[in-house]
Every structure is written in C-alpha cells, then in structure tokens.
Amino acid sequence: MLPSKHIENVDHLIENAKITLDYCIRNFGKYPFKSINFTEISSFTKGFAATAYPSAIFMPEDMVFHANIHADKEQDVINELAGHELSHLWWGNSQIDPDDREGSVMLTETVAMYTEMMLYKKMHGKEKMMDRIKMHQQIYDNEKGLSENQPIYRVSGDNPHIAYSKGAVAMVKLSELLGEEKVNMALKNFLLNNQYPKKPTSLDLLKEFYKVSPNDSTKKEIDRLFKMI
Template identity: 30%
Template sequence: MVESAKRSLDYCKQNFGPYPHRHFRILEFPRYEKFALATPGTIPYSENIGFIARVRPDDPEDLDYPYFVTAHEVAHQWWAYQVAGGHAQGMTMLTESLAEYTALMVMEKRYGPQAMKRFLAHELRDYLTGRAAEPKAELPLALNELQMYIHYHKGSLVFYALREYIGEDRVNAALAAFRDEFAYKPPPLPTSRDLVARLREVTPPEYAYLIEDMFETITLYDNKVLEATSEPLADGKHRVRFKVAARKLKADGLGVETEAPLADYIDVGVFAAPGPGDYEVGATLWQERRKFTAGEMELDVVVDGPPHRVGIDARNLLIDRNPKDNTAAL
C-alpha cells in the first residue's frame, strides 16, 4: 500500500500536475464496512481490503487489489478534488473512470501487461454482468447516471483500450490539459463532453471512430478465430495459417442490437505457450493491427518460435461478450 501510494503520487505529479497537499495518509477503520474512500490528503481504508488482505501471487486468478485500490484513491486527489464535474450525465466518468485509468497505468508499470490482461478480464465480466442486470436502461459511458458497472468496469476497459490505440502520451496530454483548464475553477463546472472533446483532439484520424464507439454509444464486438493450422519450417521457424471473423454491433439502452458497418482496426496475432505468470497466452511471436472492412480475414505468417495459439483482439481491448473464442489453440 505504501509502495502504491508513492508510485501513484509520482505518476500523477509527472503526468497531470502538482499534488496540492503537504501530506498524504491512509486511515485504517474496522471491517464493519468494505471500502476505501478518498478525501483531500487522506484515505479512510477498511482493514479487510488492505491491511489484512492476503494476496496470493501464485494464483493466476488472484489480483493485488490493495495495490490497485490505493492507486485508485490516490488518483482522486486529482480526479475529484482538483477537477470536479458538474451534476450531469457522465459526471462519474470524470472521477471514477479517470481514477480507474490512473490506477491501471500505475499497476501495469509494477506488474506488467500480463497482469493487466487478467485484471481487465475481471472488469469485462463485471461490466457484462452489470448490463445484463440493468433495471432501467444502459447508457453510454459519457452519459452514465451513477451506474457503477459503467463508470468503474466499462470505464477501465475503455480508457485502457484508448491508451493502447493512441498511446499513453496522447491520453495523458489530454487529461493534463483538461485538468489545467478546469482545476479549482468556479462554475460552470466541466462535463464529460468537455473531456471527450479533449480526447477527440488528440486522437489520430484513423482512430477517430473510437471516440464515438467508446464514449458516446454502446458498441459491442463478436470477434472469433474460425480455424488455425501450423507447420514447421527450416531453422525452427513455423508457418501459421488462420482465419478470423469480426462483427460489430450497436445496442440501445434496452439491449436491442443492430449490425454496424466495419471499418475498424483490430489486433491479430500468434502467441507462444504461456509461461509462469502469463494469462491465457504466452509471449507474442507476431502481431499486427489490421483494418477490417469485411467480416472475415485470412492470415498467413511465419514466426520464429513454436506457436501455441492465434488470436483476434487477444488482449480483449474491445468489448466482446464471448472473449474466450478470440483465441484458439494450434
């Protein structure tokens, strides 16, 4: 928890702006409740999600949640207590989603991208579970109305994916500019539209569609591997042939879906067998981001080592209700 606090403070200061206090402290309270809460300079923190937590690094399904929760609450020293959104649709995207993104960046630098794939698999599951149980209507991320499965779980997925597509420097530059414009300012307070506009400014033209898909609509994918074969070649190389399919859908608040035209960039790759600490797939032997304009694509590549699996969007950057068929064993 101490390490996470230090690294989170450093990350936020370097990327978003100065820390406004002379102290930072974590306050333990008994496990009558199970949460942590950010206040200016201080985090009240339940003992059972931090102080007496037992994280099992040898368990592939376990997560270092004290590290993540601490980073999330540190991030609120910027996203809530420097920039506060107006009481409007999407308000919590400016606090909770940005705190989730910040915590993901800090955690990735500590544990690496394989740990993030495991964490984001949990986030995807919780988002899909939440939308299935929605009692009224699901809203896009930028218009959500205090819907936790959207601003926490979908927010994590969306901001991490945007970072992967356009780069951490661009995302953080937009967030820093947003903070500089609105920190400690009197009303009118910013809304999610102000942040979306900043993100749109830094997004390259080929990825402009992502802003609408991720923030302004409910966009789903059905990506899968259809078939895959490999054969050994000389010098330890292998030839891999595989076919993948991609499908894009738009949903309304009640879950009614319509097919959307494809003009999307999606990662395809070949992966080695997973090693210790890997999640589902091992090291990347070959990966490219291809533009899909038709439903299916055939690929034929030569890799240097023995392949184990192939995949389309193997890291599950896009919201797919059946992520397990995104990869297939050879």
C-alpha cells in the same frame, strides 16, 4: 486516536503510494496537498470499500491494512484500492468540480480506473494488466442486463459496472488507440483547462481526447468507445 496494530501491509502501501504519486505527478500535474494520510476503517462498516477526501484516504482494515495480500498472487488489492483512491486526488473534487449531471462519474471513477490500470501495468506488466481488463469486461457483461444500459459519457452513479468496469476497458482501448502518452497529455490538459470554479462535463474530457487524435477516423473510434452502448 491510537495507531492501528494492523501493520502487515504498511510497507507495500507506502511503496504503492510512492509509485502512484510519481505516475500522477509526472503525467497529470502536481499533488495539491502537503501530506497523505491513510486511515483504517473497521471491517464491520458495511457497504464501505474506500473513499478519498483532500489529503486523506479511508480504507477498511480487512481489505488493506489487515488483508492477507500473499494469499492470491494474481490480485494486488493494495493497488486496486490505495492506488485507485490516491488517484482521486486528481480525479475527484480536489482539483475539479464536475457538473453533477449525467456523465460526471466518467470524470472521477472512469479516469481513476484508467490510472489504476496504468499503475497495474507499471507494477506487474501489460499481460497481467490485460488479465484485469478481461475480468472487468466479464463484470460488465454480467451486469449490463440488470439495469438501464448507458453510454459511458452519460453514466450515472447508479451503474458502477459501466463507470468502473466498462470505463476501465474503454480507457485501456483508448490508450492502445492513441498511446498512453497522448491520453495522459489529454488528461493533464483537461485538469488545466477545467479548474474551479468551472463545472466540466464528460464532453469537456472528450474534447481533450479529440485534440490529441490524429484524424477523424480516430475521433469516430473515440465516440464509439464512450458515446455508444
């Protein structure tokens, strides 16, 4: 395959990959592969945003490689897609094999959204990150009346506004409740304790959050965030 001529954002993409790898390795554990490959998909591919496979991340040309990232100073689409998708090499099927029942997307998309938000905070500051969280709250509020409402720990892939947007809001609130360091410790322990062939569920992740919680009041707040509508 010939190399892409869309090289405008390669430097920014590489820098984002370095920051993402540094954050995830330092907080969640080693990167499981020897290389990372970012592959351009035609923008004529309808209904495709991005996806991650072992050591390979596929993203559309018009959203990353050939996007005008300077047009909107308030939005960093490279972080939103590349950072998010690269984090799936931790929060996907590469290191864990989630039980494919209710709540499985909390172990993939919700935690990837958290990682995306922490990277955004690292790159652009907390205030900018909180602006993103307000946007995700609005997305959830706009969508929640259009389909069955579910608590995050039982969310299915049919409700991305819950797994992604409400999940991002809840995870950031969790980081404010426990502290980012404790949340990351719980996430790292979740990976260590649920390696293949185990089939973890969202309840296994909640157990790790409980373990780093200082008291019963905090555990009740965790239940409010993830178990209630």
